[in-house]
Amino acid sequence: MGPLKVASLFCGCGGLDLGLIGGFEYLNKQYAKHPAEIVYAVDFDPYPCSIYNENFEHKCHTEDITKVNSSDIPPHHILIGGFPCQSFSVVAQNPPRLGYKDIKGQLFFEMVRILKERKPAMFIAENVKGILSANQGQAFPLILESFRNAGYHVTYTLLNSSDFGIPQKRERVFIVGIRDKKTFENFKFPTPVTPKEKIPLSRVVLNEHDVCEKYYFSDKAIEGMIKAKDKMNKGRAQNLDAPCNTISAHLSKASLNSVDPVLYINNKYRRFTPLEAARIQSFPDDFIFSGSDTRNYRAIGNAVPPVLIWHVSDALFKAVKSFNNQIFQTELYKTDPEKRSYNMSQIKSKNTKIELKLRKALWNKGYRYRVCPKDLFGKPDIAFPSHKLAIFCDSAFWHGKKLDETVEKIKTNHEYWSDKIMKNKVRDDKVNDYLTKSGWTVLRFWDDEINYNLENCIKNIEDHIKLPLKKAA
Secondary structure, three states, X not given: OOOEEEEEEOOOOOHHHHHHHOOEEEOOEEEOOOOEEEEEEEEOOHHHHHHHHHHOOOOOEEOOHXXXXXXXXXXXXXXXXXXXXXXXXXXXXXXXXXXXXXXXXXXXXXXXXXXXXXXXXXXXXXXXXXXXXXXXHOHHHHHHHHHHHOOOEEEEEEEEXXXXXXXXXXXXXXXXEEOOHHHHHHOOOOOOOOXXXXXXXXXXXXXXXXXXXXXXXXHHHXXXXXXXXXXXXXXXXXXXXXXXXXXXXXXXHXXXXXXXXXXXXXXXXXXXXXXXXXXXXXXOXXXXXXXXXXXXXXXXXXXXXXXXXXXXXXXXHHXXXXXXXXXXXXXXXXXXXXXXXXXXHOOOOOOOHHHHHHHHHHHHOOOOOEOOOOOOOOOOOEEEHHHOEEEXXXXXXXXXXXXXXXXXHOOOOHHHHXXXXXXXXXXXXXXXXXXXXXXXXXXXXXXXXXXXXXXXXXXXXXXXXXXXXXXXX
């Protein structure tokens, strides 16, 4: 049984991805590997992407998801994504919670777009508890309806990390969508594994002699906290015998007069170290965070706890194995012929940007020529009939400049597109051979030559134009 292919949106540093794949240890407990592999991951922020790339064999793309074509995402069975939550968070009061009216709050539509166009068998989406009440409760029903309209049976629940062996009281909403009805009916969210015997914060806190001085608050900060008005939040010191309050992406700016959780040990206040923060989020100790503290805190605080998503995905895989095991042998979604034909019709075969660029440069130098003459075999992009010179402007991709590399890049409908590019190369050779035997000179310029060495292209053409006129064969 082969692994299910997974595409990950808004992947951050990889908490969601690690939890779904499994195969890691946390607090002396093994979390088994799931039959899954990540084939695509993307995030807008380069800093968590750099952390991601240090921990996974496949690499994260640093791109704006709104500019990613769904066809650029490899075929996959599962789409996962913790779409940006700042707009829905209950602590997002400045500016006020805007929910789906905010640009960041609308990014779930990108997940919906890809679901509609790629049609994976299932998806998992994650967000903060505040999404349930955002926009006076209007946002969440819209989100669920959008997922349903994409062709999925949808369910959701609110889970607390502390119920699943994690020393943190972190509530998150999980939305699961499954195309197959029987599989959906068999899916049940995981039940708590530590509903009463919570994992205490003390299990992940470092010994004080291992903590650098820079993590301790200054005397001035402590004095400021003491002098603050009673209504101020004063030193949210955590109980080491209980789970920690939710940690955020702002731990580097943790204050004694805020809602940030801090530690009070040996009569001293300090913030959590990045390692402690990662442990609180259930990252294994061998997960690499090599950036600055500020960037690490942000990546950790924004992440999905791997152990929590492991339990959600484990429940999903069990449902799949029980009722729809054939998915492991199912051919991944391919573009249907009608859609493929439309896509092809949108690709310019003449009057492309590189053709127009070369023509304009020649025209400005006083040269006159014919464009795509129908009476000439192969219909050259530019032709000088009196000199029997035929010029073609070729896309490096479609004409297979580096065929092996090009074919390797194709992720969807691999056989179809590889065959098409091979046929293009065969056709090019046939055109070259015919025109050459007919007494024509054939020049072919790649798109990068025209874009970056236009003068060299012009000089090459001029050298042939200045030669004596060719006689017809």
